[in-house]
Amino acid sequence: MLKLKYLFDNRDLAEMLLQNWDYEDTGLFKHYRVSSNAIYPFKRDGTTHFLRFAPQEEKLKPNLLAELEFIAYLRGKGYGVLEAVPSKAGGKLVEVETPWGAYVASVFKRVPGVQLDRTDFPDDVMVCYGKALGKLHRLSSEYMPGEVKRWSYADVLDWIQDVLTAFPGETAALEETELLRGYFASLPKSQADFGLIHYDFEYDNVFYDEQTQTCHVIDFDDAMYHWYVMDIDQALESLREEVPPEDFEQKTQCFLDGYRTEYEVSGDAENIVAACKRFAKLYGYTRVLRAAGEKWENEPEWLTGLRGRLAEGLEEDSALFGEVL
Known part of the structure; x- marks a missing residue:
């Protein structure tokens, strides 16, 4: 999540950055979205493209280059x-370099299909969803990065510890960081169960194309x-929020059946799910803490409302900090 000061609509900045690409002037930026990046859609050659940008200080350049390299690798494998x-x-x-500071930007083509939450999650789509993740992990297990390498969970924990130094009262979060660092360091890593993951393989980042009955994946920023x-756990947790409770077990089975057509779930997977959930909570907690650290007088109503929702999330995410795994 970007710092809150970057969540405002800045179309002048978007247009300035877009000058680096060819585009159509008509219907430019009818809407936008800002979260971990600013996303502004536009037309090029009659099709929708997306301008993605963020302040340079918010991103690690090696991560961005590694993301683009991995995407190119997946495309080359027909994914x-x-x-x-x-x-x-x-x-x-x-x-x-802009009047608002230094920014990094990329442009992506819109993928075919619709987001999964517009499909009512039928069983065949859930199988396809799981199959897409299984194939991603299979390709990841065969992937050898080039000159740049994406960061790891250990780098993320280092980043979390560094961020928390600016928040002296966050002793529980620091304790959780060290607990997870020690736990994960004790686990074996093999090519079969450890590699470059999407991390945000939730339904809003996966599109289903009914014509080809295939899934297309976006947003490798995390x-x-x-x-x-x-x-696997992140995907199923997002699914839990969308399907009726009585259907969740069936949808989960469909997802896992699809996954196993491409890759096998590690036999030790269930043993580390709790730690993975705790990692996600801690990482999300720290990102929000950092993003909301600055405050201003007379903030707009939408921003004060957002702060309230974020505060509730912080309380929920920190509930298990420090408990033995």
């Missing part, structure tokens, strides 16, 4: 994934090296 569009200068990652079960 349904978004496509990065080169700028006029030929680069897929553009760094720009990718990291972790145990594959992390992706």
Whole structure:
């Protein structure tokens, strides 16, 4: 999540960054979304594209380059994934000095299909959803990064510890960081169960194309090296929020059946699910803590409302901090 000061609509900035790509002037930026990045849709060659950008200080350049490299690898293997569009200068990652500071930007083509929550989650779509994750993990297990490498869960824990130094009262979060660091360090890592994961393989980042009966995946911005079960658990937790409780077991089975057509679930997966959940809570907690750290007088109503919702989330995420795994 970006710091709250970056969540405002800034179309002048978006247009300035978009000058680095070809685009159509008509219907420019009818809507936008800002969370971990700012996303502004536009038209090019009659099709929808998305401008994605963020302040340079909010991103690690090696992570961005590694993300683009991994996406290119997946596309080369025939995996349904978004496509990065080169700028006029030929680069897929553009760094720009603007009146609002230094920014990094990329452009991606819209993938075919609809987000999973627009499908009512029928069984065949759930099988396809699981199959897409299984294939991703299989390809990841065969992947050898080039000059740049995406960060790992251990790097994330280092980042969390660094962020928490600015919040002296967060002793429980620091304790949780050290607890998870020790727990994960004690686990074996094999090519079969540990590799580059999506980390945000939730229903809103997966599109189902009814015509081809395949899934297409977007938003690898949170990718990291972790145990594959992390992706499985995150996907199923997002599904739990959308399907009726009485249907969840059936949908889970369909998802896992699809997954196993492409890759096998690690035999130790169930043993580390609790730690993966705790990692997600701690990482989310720290990101929100950092994002909301600055406050201003006379904030707009939507921002004060957002702060309230974030505060509730912080309380929920920290409930298990420090408990023995």
